[in-house]
Amino acid sequence: MTEPTVNHQFRLAARPMGMPKASDWNQTTEPVREPSDGEIVVRTIYLSLDPAMRGWMNEGKSYIRPVGIGEVMRAGGIGEVIASKSPRFAVGDVVSGAIGVQQYWIGAADNREAGLFKVDPKMAPLPKFLNALGMPGMTAYFGLLEVGMPKAGETVVVSGAAGAVGQTVGQVAKHRGCRVVGIAGGQDKCRFVVEELGFDACIDYKSGSVKDGLKAHCPDGVDVYFDNVGGDILDAVLTRINMKARIIICGAISQYNNTTPVKGPSNYLSLLVNRARMEGIVVFDYAARYPEAVAEMAKWMREGSFRSREDIVQGLDKFPEALNMLFEGKNFGKLVLQVAPEPATA
Amino acid sequence: MTEPTVNHQFRLAARPMGMPKASDWNQTTEPVREPSDGEIVVRTIYLSLDPAMRGWMNEGKSYIRPVGIGEVMRAGGIGEVIASKSPRFAVGDVVSGAIGVQQYWIGAADNREAGLFKVDPKMAPLPKFLNALGMPGMTAYFGLLEVGMPKAGETVVVSGAAGAVGQTVGQVAKHRGCRVVGIAGGQDKCRFVVEELGFDACIDYKSGSVKDGLKAHCPDGVDVYFDNVGGDILDAVLTRINMKARIIICGAISQYNNTTPVKGPSNYLSLLVNRARMEGIVVFDYAARYPEAVAEMAKWMREGSFRSREDIVQGLDKFPEALNMLFEGKNFGKLVLQVAPEPATA
Numbered sequence: 001m002t003e004p005t006v007n008h009q010f011r012l013a014a015r016p017m018g019m020p021k022a023s024d025w026n027q028t029t030e031p032v033r034e035p036s037d038g039e040i041v042v043r044t045i046y047l048s049l050d051p052a053m054r055g056w057m058n059e060g061k062s063y064i065r066p067v068g069i070g071e072v073m074r075a076g077g078i079g080e081v082i083a084s085k086s087p088r089f090a091v092g093d094v095v096s097g098a099i100g101v102q103q104y105w106i107g108a109a110d111n112r113e114a115g116l117f118k119v120d121p122k123m124a125p126l127p128k129f130l131n132a133l134g135m136p137g138m139t140a141y142f143g144l145l146e147v148g149m150p151k152a153g154e155t156v157v158v159s160g161a162a163g164a165v166g167q168t169v170g171q172v173a174k175h176r177g178c179r180v181v182g183i184a185g186g187q188d189k190c191r192f193v194v195e196e197l198g199f200d201a202c203i204d205y206k207s208g209s210v211k212d213g214l215k216a217h218c219p220d221g222v223d224v225y226f227d228n229v230g231g232d233i234l235d236a237v238l239t240r241i242n243m244k245a246r247i248i249i250c251g252a253i254s255q256y257n258n259t260t261p262v263k264g265p266s267n268y269l270s271l272l273v274n275r276a277r278m279e280g281i282v283v284f285d286y287a288a289r290y291p292e293a294v295a296e297m298a299k300w301m302r303e304g305s306f307r308s309r310e311d312i313v314q315g316l317d318k319f320p321e322a323l324n325m326l327f328e329g330k331n332f333g334k335l336v337l338q339v340a341p342e343p344a345t346a
Numbered sequence: 347m348t349e350p351t352v353n354h355q356f357r358l359a360a361r362p363m364g365m366p367k368a369s370d371w372n373q374t375t376e377p378v379r380e381p382s383d384g385e386i387v388v389r390t391i392y393l394s395l396d397p398a399m400r401g402w403m404n405e406g407k408s409y410i411r412p413v414g415i416g417e418v419m420r421a422g423g424i425g426e427v428i429a430s431k432s433p434r435f436a437v438g439d440v441v442s443g444a445i446g447v448q449q450y451w452i453g454a455a456d457n458r459e460a461g462l463f464k465v466d467p468k469m470a471p472l473p474k475f476l477n478a479l480g481m482p483g484m485t486a487y488f489g490l491l492e493v494g495m496p497k498a499g500e501t502v503v504v505s506g507a508a509g510a511v512g513q514t515v516g517q518v519a520k521h522r523g524c525r526v527v528g529i530a531g532g533q534d535k536c537r538f539v540v541e542e543l544g545f546d547a548c549i550d551y552k553s554g555s556v557k558d559g560l561k562a563h564c565p566d567g568v569d570v571y572f573d574n575v576g577g578d579i580l581d582a583v584l585t586r587i588n589m590k591a592r593i594i595i596c597g598a599i600s601q602y603n604n605t606t607p608v609k610g611p612s613n614y615l616s617l618l619v620n621r622a623r624m625e626g627i628v629v630f631d632y633a634a635r636y637p638e639a640v641a642e643m644a645k646w647m648r649e650g651s652f653r654s655r656e657d658i659v660q661g662l663d664k665f666p667e668a669l670n671m672l673f674e675g676k677n678f679g680k681l682v683l684q685v686a687p688e689p690a691t692a
Contacts, residue, residue: 063619235610249618264581264610272595272626273409280618 005032009072009102010319016057019257019327024057025073025320032104035085042079042095042105042116044316047337048130049075049323050164051228054256063282073101073319076135078119078126080343084109092343094121096129101319103339123298126342131334132301132308133294135283136164139250140226141293143281144169145176147248148224152177155218157237160228161202162189162309164334165250168297169226170199171306178224181217183210183233185329192332197307210236221245229254231263238267245276257327309333351378355418355448356665362403365603365673370403371419371666378450381431388425388441388451388462390662391688394476395421395669395681396510397574400602409628419447419665422481424465424472426689430455440467440689442475447665449685469644472688477680478647478654479640481629482510485596486572487639489627490515491522493594494570498523501564503583506574507548508535508655510680511596514643515572516545517652524570527563529556529579531675538678543653556582567591575600577609584613591622603673655679 006029013026035041056067056074067074077100081093086109089095097116099105107114119129131137143165150156156173160166161182170180170193182193182202190202203213210233214222221242227234230252241247255262271278286293300306311333313322318337325331352375359372381387402413402420413420423446427439432455435441443462445451453460465475477483489511496502502519506512507528516526516539528539528548536548549559556579560568567588573580576598587593601608617624632639646652657677659668662685671677 061619230615249615251618252615255615262612262615264612264614266608266610268610268614268624269576269595269598269601269608269626271624272597272628273407275626275628275631277623277625278614278617279623280615280621282618282621285621 007032007104012067018259040109041083043082044079044339047075047077049335051253075101127310132168137168139283140165140168142286143248147279147281148246150178150224154223155179156224157181157222158226159183161193214240234265235267238270243274247278249280310336312336314338353378353450358413364605386455387429389428390425390685393421393423393683397599421447473656478514483514485629486511486514488632489594493625493627494592496524496570500569501525502570503527503568504572505529507539560586580611581613584616589620593624595626656682658682660684
């Protein structure tokens, strides 16, 4: 290992009340040690900033254990193997996994929490492996197809339409022959999902009533709703669902920084009237099938019928502000933090 | 037709705000006319009083059209055909259908909204046809089995456990080899569902925390929850569901008389964490399969392994108070209004 040996890290200092603030983080440095047998050292290139990270900062049972106070903040990312004492990875390999908000990840190559796997830099630009070809894309693909079960001709609505998950949900639904209506904040995002991604329409929740937008753009009602936001938007969609509609509960970004209790969907009895279903999705359940999703979407990308957009913020030190952009709706596309330059070979 | 010819009726006078009150009803009388060709006259014997009736009194789109102001209140019931100009029914037949809150129903034998069909008084006592062998039983049977899909060994929880639907849900689940825990209001109801109906346990929501009760009685978590009540009890159960749990949304009696918006389930993100599902059921969807449910439950009744309890209030004039008993949790078992004596032959 020939690189300098200081590892800058962001550790969770306190469990946030509401929106995370500067004092909820500790910036620490530690030396990068040599790997032991079976271990590797990964230099972080890109980190994925995701709404789910807010949940990991809370105490309590969830689908994954909370990040402990004093621990390096969990984050998915892409990095380059710069030292290896494991046959699984060679120096120069590009890997993806939960490498954390730090410049270097050091540990056993088969560490389960990190879940490292090689990515092929020739297949797509590296940030795509944190977007459509990464967790957000897998979440979108399997949530839509396995839980939403859209049929050609049905109307699919997705909130957070310009975000990491929403982009892919809408484009996969278009590829399956559905009418697709996005919900996003602001005219720029709405224009993007319609003009660049090919959605049929997009409702700007900041400039008008979502309910009126749904009436206008979903004249035949809503068959599948992929919910990333919860709150009032979920309630508005519930008033427009069709018989036997499927609602995929993927997230509730509108509620993650609440200091009051989560707003449950007041209109949930629409499920009864319409014999409809609301079902949660956690992407890890589909891990064995990621390759089939990656293959299909990478093919669409090569054919030019699938796009994805990243919003890349530069510098590890920007992590706290960058994370909060998600909750303020300030990112436009999948939010990625670039920690180091891409290797020349990638 | 040899009977006296005055038909006492309850008509909807106003759409209630909150709990229905006396002034929301008009008592009217009209002569019972002779049936025309294709028509029959049915003398009401029993009327079914159901939580769903509260919803029918509201304006707005639902799974069934609202009762109009000035119309006879809709109600399911059992009656005897006392005059017939239709080949479908003969005088003396006992029929079930939406005959309304009145002493006599007069109309076309094949009237779709009434949906009249013959019942066999030899199969079971007549009130059973408004309970386990009627709409509540069909709702319970198909909601549990088709939406809940319980497997032997799983834990099934049902609210409103001593009510019309709850009684049957729990007993069908026991017949399918599940652990069954009821939630009901009061020690008498709890004792009844455990001692008489064979539930494994029952939580009295009036005397303690539902959450603590679930911890105590569902040590392996909740796989299926059949919800008749909504509100805080739904939220409590959501904290105890297992991975891939199924929640059947059948009703929300705690919310029907709200003058404020319905309380949505604050803990609905438990669906996400647990990859669980919440799905509505409307019994009419299973109409073609009622006979299979009736046959199975009637067989259990004959074998002595299935019971049901009715709470029978006497007299059509008691209708307004009797209906409100439902919302005050005052009925104990399926609430039935007896309007006329059973025919001697039944």
